[in-house]
Every structure is written in C-alpha cells, then in structure tokens.
Amino acid sequence: GDTLCFIEVKTRDRNDGSAERATQEGEKLNRIKNAAKYYCLNNNVAMETTPIQFEQVSIYNDSDISDPIIRHFVIPID
Numbered sequence: 001g002d003t004l005c006f007i008e009v010k011t012r013d014r015n016d017g018s019a020e021r022a023t024q025e026g027e028k029l030n031r032i033k034n035a036a037k038y039y040c041l042n043n044n045v046a047m048e049t050t051p052i053q054f055e056q057v058s059i060y061n062d063s064d065i066s067d068p069i070i071r072h073f074v075i076p077i078d
Helices: 019-024 027-042
Strands: 004-013 050-060 069-074
Touching: 004 027, 027 069
Parallel strands: 004 050
Antiparallel strands: 050 069
C-alpha cells in the first residue's frame, strides 16, 4: 500500500556532530510531527487511515574523500 513519508535531510561536515541526533531528539522531532499534521490537515489527508512514516537522510561531507557519506533512517514515532 501507499505510505506518506516525511523526510528530514541534514548535511554535516564530518566533524560537526551527529545529524541523526539533531533530528531524532527533543523539540526538532516535535516540529516535524507538527509540520506533518499541518500538511495532512491542509491537504485533506486522513491521518487515522493513512500510513505515515518519518525518515531522515544524513549527508556527511568530508574534504578527504570525493563522495559524501549518506545514511538513511526511519524515525520511530511513539
């Protein structure tokens, strides 16, 4: 079936800390949930019957390598 995904993308230099932690903790996660609710309300999406998933993509740049490191996570929502 179809799942509505909300995806947060964070880019960090290698030494700037965890992009995952910046999204999955505290107030940022609450803002993502509220934005999803707002989107659903304004686009007539029935949240009770529509599967919704929250994801995060972390992109780490490193000047020593040419390609960034990309990580994908599904964020568990209580």
